[in-house]
Amino acid sequence: MEKMIYLDHAATTRTLPEVTEVMEPYQDIYYGNPSTIYEFGEKSREAIEWAREMIAGTIRARPEEIFFTSGGTESDNWALKEAVHLHESMHPGSRGKILTTPVEHHAILNSCEELKQMGCGVFFLNVDETGRVFLAAAEEAVLENEDACLISVMYANNEIGTIQPIDELGKMAKRRKILFHTDAVQAYGHLPINVQRDNIDMLSASAHKFGGPKGVGFLYIRKEINLPAFVHGGAQESNRRAGTENVPGIVGMGKAAELAYKRMGMESRRIRHLRDYLAYRILREIPDVKMTGNRKYRLSNNASFCFRGITGEAAAILLDTQGICVSSGSACSTGSLEDSHVLAAIGIESEWAQGALRITLGAENTKEEMDYVVEKVKMVVADMRGMR
Ligand code: PLP
Numbered sequence: 001m002e003k004m005i006y007l008d009h010a011a012t013t014r015t016l017p018e019v020t021e022v023m024e025p026y027q028d029i030y031y032g033n034p035s036t037i038y039e040f041g042e043k044s045r046e047a048i049e050w051a052r053e054m055i056a057g058t059i060r061a062r063p064e065e066i067f068f069t070s071g072g073t074e075s076d077n078w079a080l081k082e083a084v085h086l087h088e089s090m091h092p093g094s095r096g097k098i099l100t101t102p103v104e105h106h107a108i109l110n111s112c113e114e115l116k117q118m119g120c121g122v123f124f125l126n127v128d129e130t131g132r133v134f135l136a137a138a139e140e141a142v143l144e145n146e147d148a149c150l151i152s153v154m155y156a157n158n159e160i161g162t163i164q165p166i167d168e169l170g171k172m173a174k175r176r177k178i179l180f181h182t183d184a185v186q187a188y189g190h191l192p193i194n195v196q197r198d199n200i201d202m203l204s205a206s207a208h209k210f211g212g213p214k215g216v217g218f219l220y221i222r223k224e225i226n227l228p229a230f231v232h233g234g235a236q237e238s239n240r241r242a243g244t245e246n247v248p249g250i251v252g253m254g255k256a257a258e259l260a261y262k263r264m265g266m267e268s269r270r271i272r273h274l275r276d277y278l279a280y281r282i283l284r285e286i287p288d289v290k291m292t293g294n295r296k297y298r299l300s301n302n303a304s305f306c307f308r309g310i311t312g313e314a315a316a317i318l319l320d321t322q323g324i325c326v327s328s329g330s331a332c333s334t335g336s337l338e339d340s341h342v343l344a345a346i347g348i349e350s351e352w353a354q355g356a357l358r359i360t361l362g363a364e365n366t367k368e369e370m371d372y373v374v375e376k377v378k379m380v381v382a383d384m385r386g387m388r
Contacts, residue, residue, distance in 0.1 A: 005324045005369045009209075009301055010158050010186060010360035015252065016211040022255045023213065023248040034245050035236065044247045051254025055218060058261045059193045059203065067219045067237050068250050072185035075204030075219035076107035078230035078241075079181045080152060083202070084120050085228050087149035096149035097121030099141055099178075102345035103131045103162075104154050108183055109341070121147060130294035131162035131346050138169065142176050150179045155187035155203075159329055159342040159358055160293030161302025163191070170199030179225065185209055185217075189260035190268065190299060201225055207249065212256030216249030263363075271361050272300035278359065278370045279303045286378055292348060292356070301362065304329070306348060307355035310384040313337055315357055318380045324373055329356025 006014075026047060032040035034048055049063070056063040069075045080098060087096035098112055102124045112122045123145050126137045133153060142148060151173045156163045166182055173180035181202040184193060188203070189210025195203060202225070206217035221227050221240075233242030279291055288308040307315070312328030319326055329340040339353040348356075359373070 003323060005365070005373060007359045007361060007365065007369075007373065008325045008327050009362040010161075010299075010358065011327060012208045012214065013211050013362055014364070015208075015213050016256060016259060018259060019212055019252045019255045023252040026248040026251050030247075034247060035234065044245075047247060047251045048245055051250045051257075054254040055257050056220075058257050059188075059220060060196045061220050062223060064238070065220055065223050067221060067241050068245060068253075069217050069219055069241060070215055070246070071208070071217040072105075072183065072204050072206035073107040074230070075206070075217050076105070076183055076185075077111050078219055079202045079204060079221075079227070080108065080111040080150065081115065082228045082230050083150040083179050083181065084115055086226065089228075091149075094147055095119040095121065097123060097145050097147045098150045098152060099123045099125055099138070099145060099148050100152045101125050101127055101133055101154070101164075103127055103157055103159075103342045104152070105158055105183060105185065108152055108154070121145070123148070125153070127345060129346050130292075130297075131157055131160050131342065132294060132297060133164055133169065135165060135168050135172075139172060142172060142178065148176075148178050150181060152181040152183065155182045155184040155193070156191065156299050157293070157342060158186045159340055159356075160304045160346070161186075161299035161360075162294045163187070163297040163299065165297075166200070167198045173201075174199040186299060189257060190264070190301070192261075192264070195220060195222070202227070207253035207256055210256050210260045212253040213249050216246050216253050218253070267363055268300040271363070271365070274365060274367060274370055275301060275303050275361050277367065278361075278374065279305075281370075281374045282377060285374065286381055289381075290352065292343060292346065299360075301360050303359040303361070305357050305359075306343070306352040307357065307381050308352055310355040310381055311337060312354065312356040315355070315377075315380050315384060318383070319376060322376045322380075324376055327358040327360075329353065329358060 030043040032044050034044040052063045052066045126134045179201045183204045185206045188205035201222045203220040208214040229240050231242050292304045316328040343353040
């Protein structure tokens with residue numbers, strides 16, 4: 001493949017070479033099943049426990065509060081669906097209610113939809129024009145929805161990078177004795193997280209978003225919460241998540257977590273500078289463009305824009321022909337381009353939302369690449385507007 005400029009780190013990241021290296025022996029040398037009693041299986045068990053401790057340490061949790069899953073989607077499904085089951089078992093006759101936001105990932109939104117079909121209530125908290133939850137409105141919603149059993153608000157948004165007031169929401173949930181879950185798939189490995197300080201009861205994360213392999217993640221569940229199992233079968237993960245463990249994946253995620261938290265400060269400063277440089281040039285040199293999301297509470301690698309008069313999907317395809325990987329903000333369904341639900345929720349008109357482009361940076365990007373990308377974005381946007 002010709003040189004490619006990868007700017008879609010919110011979609012996935014490259015598995016770091018150090019991560020691949022620690023995973024390898026668990027594929028072909030120490031391949032024992034961790035549930036077996038002989039010493040060979042012990043090797044795999046030890047590796048899993050090493051990863052559990054490593055990950056627990058990064059969010060100030062206890063190792064026994066970390067449960068390995070197949071990724072962010074499973075963790076989100078588990079947290080939501082079983083929180084509702086837990087509520088039902090404690091309050092027979094009540095289906096409970098989830099308070100969430102309209103800017104969540106579909107792993108949350110579609111789980112809510114499923115729960116709604118089964119009689120559970122779902123209430124959407126208001127967000128401002130940057131996608132952040134209005135705290136006062138959330139407080140009111142908590143008071144008005146007495147049957148609320150769970151607040152689920154993402155740590156940071158995957159499209160526009162907005163970081164939510166997690167500490168305040170955690171305090172509110174604790175005060176009202178409501179469980180608090182956060183989908184931290186975009187935040188874990190990129191932001192410091194402290195589940196104790198922020199009163200987080202459950203937290204979802206996914207390895208492939210921070211330099212780990214795909215198809216592995218975890219759900220943190222506070223020890224005091226008796227969240228029922230979601231996947232049933234064997235006794236793995238303390239009887240809470242059945243299925244032979246993805247040992248190489250789990251070890252890889254542990255290593256990726258170690259590296260992400262070790263390098264975080266320096267890395268995010270460098271990436272933020274590059275992102276700011278890119279955003280400055282795009283906003284200054286291209287007419288009719290706006291940046292979406294929050295200036296202050298924002299993931300340092302996220303630059304998301306709306307260009308008026310173009311379609312983001314077509315722009316992403318044209319940029320691909322120039323060797324640049326970025327995402328558009330719309331989802332193609334039945335042949336028409338639907339506006340992103342996130343952009344719709346923050347009040348971006350369709351005329352702008354159609355022209356959404358999400359650029360998300362990573363450790364390997366350089367200033368030269370940013371210069372190249374600005375020139376190509378300028379060219380593509382001008383072409384599409386028929387201005388060249
Ligand atoms: N939640 C958020 C905020 C995400 O960005 C994603 C993936 O893009 C997911 C959940 C799903 O994670 P996974 O790909 O590990 O299933």
